[in-house]
Amino acid sequence: MSGSAAADVVVEVLRAGPARKDKSCKGVIVFLHGWPDTNALWKNQVDFFTKHKYHCACLSLPSYSGYDSSHKWALDFPDVRDVLIRQIKEVNDGKPVHVVAHDWGAVFAYMIERKAPELVKTLSTIDVGGRIHIASVAGKVLVPAYQLWLSSAFVLGNVVPVVGKPIGDLMTRLCAKYFAHSPSFSADHGSHVNYPYFYFYKGLFLGGSGGTNYLKHYSPQRPTFYSYGAAKPFMFHSDGWLKEMDRREDCQVQAFPCGHWVQVDQGEALNHAILKFITTHSA
Known part of the structure; x- marks a missing residue:
């Protein structure tokens, strides 16, 4: 999809907490989810941070609010980044925001911070780092297996008439339920939400500016708190x-005794850790 077409993409926004211009408001926190989730993933965090007087804005990834056949190929990573930047500018009241992001949302957060660091006060990213190396044997087998499965479901849903979309949807839902165990998978989600995997591999194999190639040699310019499930x-x-996050005075890393969805399984502990970090770096 071209940049001009991306301008027409609508992002679902869930907002809560004190008004941005209210004297009691301590700042804006933008939440970005990943695959195969929805803004509902952040309920625990929104409840917590609104009580602490933060204005919360949960941004749904493009195409995650429902299937639109006119946008069936969705967006490549640079376009998603630019759509989210546009949306952040609409909620930030002209001031930098704290970004809390998980999974693919973390990848987009890094891309946003690299292109528009002036929009970001702090980054708190969960379970996907700014540089990735799959070290374990299990990971070398499982990661490409499930990611190519989802990429195939996305292509199948787009190119095979009549039966392609239902089959791709079924493939996606089976993976979300039985492999990923997603806590916030929507009944409206199907093969169309798999586009990050498709464009990741397209960028990996074909190069260019697509996929995650924009993040090569990435190092955050803003204070960053990285957490992950161990x-x-x-x-x-x-x-x-991990070594960079541990070494830098403006960064922090913390492991939690849980799986991929740290904000669900260790929500209270993670909330307090993020609050402490953004409070420290809000001066």
């Missing part, structure tokens, strides 16, 4: 990323 068969970060 009870998984593989990790979505490199040792070098």
Whole structure:
């Protein structure tokens, strides 16, 4: 999809907490979910941070609010980044925001921070690092297996008439339920939400500016808190990323005794850790 077409993409926004211009408002927190989730993933965090006087804005990824056949090929990573930047500018009241992001949302958060660091006050990213190396044998097998499965479902849903979309939807839902165990998968979700995997591999194989190629040699310019679930068969970060987060005075890394959805399984502990971090770096 071209940049001009991307301008027509609508992002669902869930907002809560004190008004941005209210004297009691301590700042704006933007939440970005990943695959195969919805804004409902952040309920625990929204409840917590609104009580602490933050204005919360949960941005749904493009195409995650329902299937639109006119946008069936969705957006490549640079276009998604630009759509989210546009949306952040609509909710930030002209001031930098705290970004809290998970999974693919973390990838888009890094891309946003690299292109428009002036929009970001702090980053709090969950379970996907800014640099990734799959080290375990299980990861080297499972990661391409499930990701290519989802990419295939996306293509099948777009190119095979009549039966392609139902089959792709079924493939997606089986993976979300039985492999990923998603806590917020929507009944409206199907093969169309798999576009990050398709464009990731397209960029990986064909190069160019698409996919995650924009993040090559990425290092955040803004204070960054990286958290991850340690009870998984593989990790979505490199040792070098962890070492950078640990070494830098403006960054922090913390492992939690859980799986991929840290904000659900360790919600209270994570909330307090993020609050402490953004409070420290809000001066």
